Amino acid sequence: MLITADGNHHTGEPMNTGVAVQSVVQIGDLIPRGTRMNVFQSIYWVFIALGTLVGVVVVGYMVYNAYRYREGGSHAEDGDDERPTLGEIPTGGGKGRKLFLSFGLSAVVVISLIVWTYGTLLYVESPVAAQESDQEELEIQVVGRQFSWEFVYPNGHSSFELVVPEDTRVRLVVTSDDVFHNFGIPSLRAKTDAIPGQTTETWFIADQPGEYQAHCYELCGAGHSGMNANVVVMQQSAYDEWYANTSGGGGNTSDTSGNASENGTRTTSEALTA
Amino acid sequence: MSSIKRWFVTTNHKDVGILYLVTSLFFLIFGGLLALLIRVQLLQPGGTILADAAYNQTVSAHGLLMVFWFLSPLAFGFANYVVPLQIGAKDLAFPRLNALSYWLYLFSGLLLGISFFQGGTFSGGWTMYAPLNVPIYMPSIGATTTVLALLMFTASVTVGGVNFLTTIHRMRAPGLTLRRMPLFTWTILLTVWMMLFAFAALLAALMILSSDRIFGTVYFAATDSGGSVLWAHLFWFFGHPEVYIVFFPALGVMAEIFQTFTGRRIVGRKWFIASMVLVAIQSFMVWMHHMFLTSINLPVKTLFMATTIGISLPFDLMVFALIYTTIKGKIRFKTPFLFAFGALVLFILGGITGVFLGAVVLDYEFRGTYWVVAHFHYVMVGGVTGLVGGIYYWYPKITGKMYDEFLGKVHFALYFVGFNLVYFPMFLAWETPRRVFDYPEAFTPWHQLATVGAFVLGASFLVMFYNLYASLVTGEDAAPDPWRYVTTAEWAVPSPPPLENYPGRPSYDGGALQFLEEAGPRPSGIAAADGGAGTRTDGGVAATADGALAGGHDHEESHASIWPFGLSLAGFFLLVGLSGVNTGGTAYVALTVAGFALGAYTLVGMARESQTFHGPSGPFGESWPFAKVENMKLGMWFFLASDVVLFGAFIGSYVFIRVAFGWGAWEPVPHDPVPGLMNTYILLTSSFAVVMAMVAAQKGSRNGVVASLLVTILLGIGFLGNKGIEWLELFHEGLWLSTNVQTSTFFLTTGLHAAHVIVGLFIALYMLVRAWGGAYLDDDKPVEYFGLYWHFVDIVWLFLFPLFYIL
Amino acid sequence: MNTKLYAVIYVVLFVFATLQVAVEFAGLTYWTAFWLIMALSAIKAVLVAAYFQHLRYEPRAITYVVAIGVVAAIALTAAASYSITGT
Ligand SMILES: [Cu+2]
Numbered sequence A: 001m002l003i004t005a006d007g008n009h010h011t012g013e014p015m016n017t018g019v020a021v022q023s024v025v026q027i028g029d030l031i032p033r034g035t036r037m038n039v040f041q042s043i044y045w046v047f048i049a050l051g052t053l054v055g056v057v058v059v060g061y062m063v064y065n066a067y068r069y070r071e072g073g074s075h076a077e078d079g080d081d082e083r084p085t086l087g088e089i090p091t092g093g094g095k096g097r098k099l100f101l102s103f104g105l106s107a108v109v110v111i112s113l114i115v116w117t118y119g120t121l122l123y124v125e126s127p128v129a130a131q132e133s134d135q136e137e138l139e140i141q142v143v144g145r146q147f148s149w150e151f152v153y154p155n156g157h158s159s160f161e162l163v164v165p166e167d168t169r170v171r172l173v174v175t176s177d178d179v180f181h182n183f184g185i186p187s188l189r190a191k192t193d194a195i196p197g198q199t200t201e202t203w204f205i206a207d208q209p210g211e212y213q214a215h216c217y218e219l220c221g222a223g224h225s226g227m228n229a230n231v232v233v234m235q236q237s238a239y240d241e242w243y244a245n246t247s248g249g250g251g252n253t254s255d256t257s258g259n260a261s262e263n264g265t266r267t268t269s270e271a272l273t274a
Numbered sequence B: 001m002s003s004i005k006r007w008f009v010t011t012n013h014k015d016v017g018i019l020y021l022v023t024s025l026f027f028l029i030f031g032g033l034l035a036l037l038i039r040v041q042l043l044q045p046g047g048t049i050l051a052d053a054a055y056n057q058t059v060s061a062h063g064l065l066m067v068f069w070f071l072s073p074l075a076f077g078f079a080n081y082v083v084p085l086q087i088g089a090k091d092l093a094f095p096r097l098n099a100l101s102y103w104l105y106l107f108s109g110l111l112l113g114i115s116f117f118q119g120g121t122f123s124g125g126w127t128m129y130a131p132l133n134v135p136i137y138m139p140s141i142g143a144t145t146t147v148l149a150l151l152m153f154t155a156s157v158t159v160g161g162v163n164f165l166t167t168i169h170r171m172r173a174p175g176l177t178l179r180r181m182p183l184f185t186w187t188i189l190l191t192v193w194m195m196l197f198a199f200a201a202l203l204a205a206l207m208i209l210s211s212d213r214i215f216g217t218v219y220f221a222a223t224d225s226g227g228s229v230l231w232a233h234l235f236w237f238f239g240h241p242e243v244y245i246v247f248f249p250a251l252g253v254m255a256e257i258f259q260t261f262t263g264r265r266i267v268g269r270k271w272f273i274a275s276m277v278l279v280a281i282q283s284f285m286v287w288m289h290h291m292f293l294t295s296i297n298l299p300v301k302t303l304f305m306a307t308t309i310g311i312s313l314p315f316d317l318m319v320f321a322l323i324y325t326t327i328k329g330k331i332r333f334k335t336p337f338l339f340a341f342g343a344l345v346l347f348i349l350g351g352i353t354g355v356f357l358g359a360v361v362l363d364y365e366f367r368g369t370y371w372v373v374a375h376f377h378y379v380m381v382g383g384v385t386g387l388v389g390g391i392y393y394w395y396p397k398i399t400g401k402m403y404d405e406f407l408g409k410v411h412f413a414l415y416f417v418g419f420n421l422v423y424f425p426m427f428l429a430w431e432t433p434r435r436v437f438d439y440p441e442a443f444t445p446w447h448q449l450a451t452v453g454a455f456v457l458g459a460s461f462l463v464m465f466y467n468l469y470a471s472l473v474t475g476e477d478a479a480p481d482p483w484r485y486v487t488t489a490e491w492a493v494p495s496p497p498p499l500e501n502y503p504g505r506p507s508y509d510g511g512a513l514q515f516l517e518e519a520g521p522r523p524s525g526i527a528a529a530d531g532g533a534g535t536r537t538d539g540g541v542a543a544t545a546d547g548a549l550a551g552g553h554d555h556e557e558s559h560a561s562i563w564p565f566g567l568s569l570a571g572f573f574l575l576v577g578l579s580g581v582n583t584g585g586t587a588y589v590a591l592t593v594a595g596f597a598l599g600a601y602t603l604v605g606m607a608r609e610s611q612t613f614h615g616p617s618g619p620f621g622e623s624w625p626f627a628k629v630e631n632m633k634l635g636m637w638f639f640l641a642s643d644v645v646l647f648g649a650f651i652g653s654y655v656f657i658r659v660a661f662g663w664g665a666w667e668p669v670p671h672d673p674v675p676g677l678m679n680t681y682i683l684l685t686s687s688f689a690v691v692m693a694m695v696a697a698q699k700g701s702r703n704g705v706v707a708s709l710l711v712t713i714l715l716g717i718g719f720l721g722n723k724g725i726e727w728l729e730l731f732h733e734g735l736w737l738s739t740n741v742q743t744s745t746f747f748l749t750t751g752l753h754a755a756h757v758i759v760g761l762f763i764a765l766y767m768l769v770r771a772w773g774g775a776y777l778d779d780d781k782p783v784e785y786f787g788l789y790w791h792f793v794d795i796v797w798l799f800l801f802p803l804f805y806i807l
Numbered sequence C: 001m002n003t004k005l006y007a008v009i010y011v012v013l014f015v016f017a018t019l020q021v022a023v024e025f026a027g028l029t030y031w032t033a034f035w036l037i038m039a040l041s042a043i044k045a046v047l048v049a050a051y052f053q054h055l056r057y058e059p060r061a062i063t064y065v066v067a068i069g070v071v072a073a074i075a076l077t078a079a080a081s082y083s084i085t086g087t
């Protein structure tokens, strides 16, 4: 089971050092996969649930003890035979066993959570094999500059609006022309640094046609707050039509919407809450 | 001595501690007002009170002020006041350096204040990412001043770190081994260890940035050679340890308060300490978790994910230790305990949300959002909560007055509600991008809640300030131990403690704190219990009788020094001048020159004073593991260790840039290695000459000392002359600092080394004059310590030569 | 400590410095020469530290303090440089 699952997903794809670890930790469907939204949602909610549980239990226990052993309470005399005195050499109290038990438990929880997400990290870092075979992927160059995003398509078409087809893996190769930015499309859970002189990659699959917003996530100067871009997800046929009408060799097409001032951040709320 | 003058010349650790505390609270108000401005701007989308540039400046200054000028200095106010008392020392090892730390800190803060009026302060966030931080993108003089302010602050921290390391390691009372040290002192010890190395890396980053901004080198602008990422590496190599540098003292305060107000000793004390040691070490191995979305490769991501999780585990143990300490306690909910308890709750929430960030896949999405903002405010301001507990805890000790308990509780209630009201909604609105002055409408309610919370939090501090101020006048007199169940030594002396701290020599040899009669130097050997001469202090009251207050606050002349203040003032002028020396006109040039001259004058004054000014002298009780090293020598070595990291970071930057550039494609700037080889010979010979000076001093030969020092100086000048000729030739060929990344790294790294040579020459010159007058013959230590520095400069060159001339 | 030992150390340092440049012209491959030259630098540094700074005769703890600094710097350099290599 474990081996077949692994084999199915990774035939022929050369992976880096992670491969050995992956075959150990990747217990079939336990590792979240799919679009970036799927991946994020499943991990995020597990963390939220466990985090809330741990927080409530630990803080609750703290408060319970603080109340139980309050001065004047019925248990306040419990430890009266061993109160510290001024000038004594500092030593520790007892109950080391309990301490290590709780510590061990917390370590197990934390480590297993992280190991679990590591499988997904490997998937996110190298998802090609996970994609369904009949789909081709789309690679788009993203260039950040103060204070706009430019998208360059394989045919050389360049635009200030990101237009992509639905259900296709879109690979973004991101860099910057000036300072350090960070390109992110929150609703599609794609994000990566835009660093001058370096390229980074991220990817996403949009499964809903519609309009989304991209933002800059690294302070980059006066216009940082408005460094947004429209992201339009189309059905495959509409996209094909749109793409056929783009001209290669640069030049911004008429549908570019420029930067912050025209674009406004107000429209993002719909996309974000969608 | 008049009471105003006293504060300018004091070197006493308790005075300096008070100065630190008061000044840090001033910067809290400064940073807090900026925070309120931010929150007003974010009251609703499209707010207009802080437009783009103003908002970015506000955010940046708020972060810098709170992290650097408020948090650590507040902790070091306590450290100054309490640590010597806890370990049984009369003062820090180097009292004048302690005052110097403080004045450098104060003036660096003033420098930051000035930057607002020089065309706007730094506006690239407290993380100062490159290349936004270079003049092409941020041309204002004020931005340069901010960088220089931080540079000056770093100098303050380094001086302070060396001082505390020497003090805590060398000057503990007999019987107070490291294992037995109070937890607050433990946290400070680990904090200064981290500071020593972390701030050296920051110093390198800031020096390079200053050079980029003032001399036009192109490190961070060299984006084709990784310049942008280089900043992130240097900054976060410092930045992650900085989190613990800020948090550890708060942890120490919490541990002390928990023990006192529960009436319990901490559970698993040695594991608590071991966890902290582990964290301190590991803190230098996690920095790239701030860079998961940069171009770093997957193996490195994996490694840093693992170390990051590793470092979170010891904190679990510490949290559980504190929680279990309450069991079987007799818990008194006084203000200090409320704050410490609240701090633990907040820290737990901060910790849990931090685990989210440790999962790289989640970190990818949280990067640059309010999740990060909320998380680190829970941790950092959680730490502040603990430190505020410390304010109430030690207020009676420091002032001799009790604060008003009711107002203290009111403060806590407002504070805790306000805190959660401002930061928790940030988790709910986490999709808001960080550092934007505008945000999607959907988040409006959460941001409005946060703004309300910010004002409640701010108002709570008004209650505190009123309480602290009014209690000075109307508070009841505080007993030496106002709390009960305290253990540490500061509670065994009156409140406030007398100038000399103790009514006798503190010792733990008898199995508990005793004050032995002052009887000259203690005979060697730790077991000397001096018979039963000690007066056991039960409850500490007995000790007050010894006329301990007689000294009052009048300082003996030998404990006063104006030079730390003077030197810092000179540094202030120098840096204000430097900020605009290339773009700001003649006033800036004049200030630079004036600052330099005043600096030279004060340095000579301070050096001359050294002959009469003496810090606490040994022998001390416990000095492990540096028992056989004298204070000054140990201080020198700590300083050199930080200098190792400074040069290491410079060389590391060179290597990194060269790797990014393509190692093999890189040509050394000097065309031929012979001048470099000559300089290698010269420096090696000068090192030998310094050794000869020391040998001559030991043999009592005045002529030998003078001749050897003279040779050293001549060789040093020869080194600089040779280098000068080489540089001039390169300049003539049109190779300048700003030409390209090769010349930048070459000139700046070898230039930093040359600056070290020049400093060494000035010291040697000063020593030559004194040697001529017959100094050092009965005490060769200054020659030896100068040698340590000079040989270090030699060693650095041994690596710079091949790296920049041959390879 | 006698003058003679210091003098011997000094001569060794002098010779090693010369050797370093000689290695450059010895016709070795770049990386062989690189490591040889760095090794010579390291040996010289250790000699200066051990004898001129007499770390040999100080408590070992001081050596450790400096060593921590060296290790920290090397870790920063190595990890940062490695992180940008494509693996
Ligand atoms: Cu931006």
Ligand SMILES: [Cu+2]
Pocket (backbone or CB within 6 Å): B239, B240, B243, B286, B287, B289, B290
């Ligand atoms: Cu970190």
